[in-house]
Amino acid sequence: MGRPQLIRWAVIAALLLFTLFGLPQLFSLYYIDSLTQVAVYSMVTLALGVLVGRVGLISLGQVAVLAIGAWVAARLLFATTQPYPLVLLEAGLVTMVAGTAIGLPALRLRGLYLALITLMLAGAITVVLATVNFPNGGHGFTGYNGALINIPPIRRPSVAGADPAYFRYSVLIAALMFLLVLAHIRTRPGRAWAAIRQSEPAALAAGINTWLYKLWAFALASFITGVAGGVLAGAVHYLYSIDFPTQDSIILLAVVLMGGAYSLWGAVVAALLYQFLPALLNNWGVSADWLTILFGLGVLQVLTTAPAGLADQVPKDLARLGRLLLRLRRPPAPRVPSQGGTA
Amino acid sequence: MIEVEGLTVRYGGVTSLDAMSLTFEDGTCGLIGPNGAGKTTFFNVLSGFVRPAAGTVRAFGVDLLSMAHFRRARWGVRRTFQTEQAIEELSVFDNVAMVHEHSGAGAGSRRRDVLDAISFTGLDVSPETRVRTLGAGQRRLVEVARAVVGQPRLVLLDEPAAGLPDEETSHLGEVIRRIPEHTGALTILVDHDMSLVSACCQTTAVLDFGKLIASGPTATVLRDDDVIRAYLGVA
Numbered sequence: 001m002g003r004p005q006l007i008r009w010a011v012i013a014a015l016l017l018f019t020l021f022g023l024p025q026l027f028s029l030y031y032i033d034s035l036t037q038v039a040v041y042s043m044v045t046l047a048l049g050v051l052v053g054r055v056g057l058i059s060l061g062q063v064a065v066l067a068i069g070a071w072v073a074a075r076l077l078f079a080t081t082q083p084y085p086l087v088l089l090e091a092g093l094v095t096m097v098a099g100t101a102i103g104l105p106a107l108r109l110r111g112l113y114l115a116l117i118t119l120m121l122a123g124a125i126t127v128v129l130a131t132v133n134f135p136n137g138g139h140g141f142t143g144y145n146g147a148l149i150n151i152p153p154i155r156r157p158s159v160a161g162a163d164p165a166y167f168r169y170s171v172l173i174a175a176l177m178f179l180l181v182l183a184h185i186r187t188r189p190g191r192a193w194a195a196i197r198q199s200e201p202a203a204l205a206a207g208i209n210t211w212l213y214k215l216w217a218f219a220l221a222s223f224i225t226g227v228a229g230g231v232l233a234g235a236v237h238y239l240y241s242i243d244f245p246t247q248d249s250i251i252l253l254a255v256v257l258m259g260g261a262y263s264l265w266g267a268v269v270a271a272l273l274y275q276f277l278p279a280l281l282n283n284w285g286v287s288a289d290w291l292t293i294l295f296g297l298g299v300l301q302v303l304t305t306a307p308a309g310l311a312d313q314v315p316k317d318l319a320r321l322g323r324l325l326l327r328l329r330r331p332p333a334p335r336v337p338s339q340g341g342t343a
Numbered sequence: 344m345i346e347v348e349g350l351t352v353r354y355g356g357v358t359s360l361d362a363m364s365l366t367f368e369d370g371t372c373g374l375i376g377p378n379g380a381g382k383t384t385f386f387n388v389l390s391g392f393v394r395p396a397a398g399t400v401r402a403f404g405v406d407l408l409s410m411a412h413f414r415r416a417r418w419g420v421r422r423t424f425q426t427e428q429a430i431e432e433l434s435v436f437d438n439v440a441m442v443h444e445h446s447g448a449g450a451g452s453r454r455r456d457v458l459d460a461i462s463f464t465g466l467d468v469s470p471e472t473r474v475r476t477l478g479a480g481q482r483r484l485v486e487v488a489r490a491v492v493g494q495p496r497l498v499l500l501d502e503p504a505a506g507l508p509d510e511e512t513s514h515l516g517e518v519i520r521r522i523p524e525h526t527g528a529l530t531i532l533v534d535h536d537m538s539l540v541s542a543c544c545q546t547t548a549v550l551d552f553g554k555l556i557a558s559g560p561t562a563t564v565l566r567d568d569d570v571i572r573a574y575l576g577v578a
Contacts, residue, residue, distance in 0.1 A: 191441035194430045202428040205390050206489065207416025207445030262432070 034279035042271035043228035053261030061122030069229020084157035099222020153237035260309025350398030373547035419496030446493025480511035
């Protein structure tokens with residue numbers, strides 16, 4: 001590993017440690033809950049980033065996929081005493097199968113048509129979930145009992161019952177998902193996805209089974225989103241289908257584009273925009289509805305001036321600002337009188 | 344050796360390749376013709392992107408047309424495109440490794456094979472360099488490295504020198520000329536630069552409006568009256 005890479009990993013480790021142990025000390029429970037949501041949604045934006053940024057597949061159904069993960073996890077948490085990590089794994093795997101099944105017929109499509117199909121499928125899933133309802137401690141397959149008065153909360157892992165501990169737990173799970181994606185993009189699937197995004201004919205000519213690798217991307221994205229759904233179930237304790245509106249998938253795509261679909265940092269920025277910014281505005285007494293307008297303008301700005309998103313643009317702008325400040329602080333170089341005559 | 348027999352491709356009412364029959368002997372062969380002559384269509388048939396209306400292609404005794412497109416790379420077909428396709432966000436090494444890992448060559452020799460392919464092209468940058476930082480000529484060399492890695496049997500180069508200055512074209516020509524002896528692959532070069540075709544190809548075939556109008560030793564073909572007429576439009 002080269003020196004710059006070592007420095008990068010050291011910075012990431014320091015940031016992670018600060019997030020785990022520093023942030024819960026600095027923020028109130030209100031913001032810690034919001035940051036737990038950021039951790040959850042950073043997995044969702046990470047997964048969407050894989051589809052959009054790495055492979056060029058636009059999905060507008062991610063919130064429905066998240067709902068599937070949350071449903072499966074909630075059902076298992078009510079019905080069994082399995083350890084939480086095992087439930088997350090199972091939620092991820094079931095969602096992976098469901099998400100891949102959604103992706104399967106859509107694989108022949110690209111761009112707008114793929115987006116449309118995924119949006120319609122997400123709408124269908126939302127309707128089904130509204131009918132079936134989220135488990136609330138009842139019996140049977142759906143685990144829903146409408147007559148229940150004292151609804152039990154969805155349990156959390158025994159090591160992370162309190163909000164700050166659950167925040168740390170969520171961040172660790174999110175970090176694992178980021179490592180999973182990193183392991184993909186640094187190796188064979190990542191190279192194949194890069195080739196597909198660049199040009200599908202060229203990828204085919206290079207021997208890449210584009211169908212298989214696109215399906216792989218759908219499977220990975222669905223798995224991660226399913227795990228995120230499982231973490232969300234424990235975070236909120238109670239789940240309702242109204243919390244997963246279809247149109248949120250559109251906002252999700254907007255923040256992913258704003259944050260930066262091509263970098264892993266972009267997923268974090270996108271999740272902060274999606275979950276932390278509304279919490280901040282609410283606390284200041286400003287309606288979070290304004291964000292829809294702000295995100296619209298943000299996407300417009302990003303698409304026209306910074307296609308790689310804020311994760312790419314902000315460091316560049318900061319570096320530019322730093323150079324400018326340095327130049328202002330330094331006195332101008334004295335003029336050297338020209339020596340010798342002209343030719 | 345590649346034997347093409349009665350190959351016909353139609354797009355609606357347009358016949359892009361009209362009963363093309365030709366044998367490509369080992370070495371580097373040129374394939375030339377005016378725009379729209381059917382050269383890229385022929386490459387698209389060999390790559391599996393276009394299904395011909397009629398005809399057969401036997402490459403080293405194998406029926407190439409019955410193979411799924413993505414399996415042809417594993418068998419040994421490599422190809423470059425008119426528009427440059429090196430992947431900007433990946434390093435030079437990863438660009439070439441991407442082809443190697445789908446070529447059927449073992450992972451054990453990957454690093455050595457990839458570095459060997461890069462050094463074969465004479466690309467004088469670190470393999471870890473991102474392709475987005477390279478110039479046009481260097482990117483074309485990355486594409487050639489991708490085309491020669493992992494035991495290719497058939498290398499198809501579609502206008503690899505398009506838009507390059509003379510100096511870079513002559514280096515590229517040098518590299519292309521050495522592909523058959525370095526890899527053992529039959530190489531077909533499509534280009535409009537006649538000096539490049541003359542420098543690289545022992546034999547050349549000429550297409551015009553989908554029909555094969557000449558084939559044989561390059562020097563003879565380039566002096567052929569029909570070929571001159573097709574290119575210059577002399578009556």
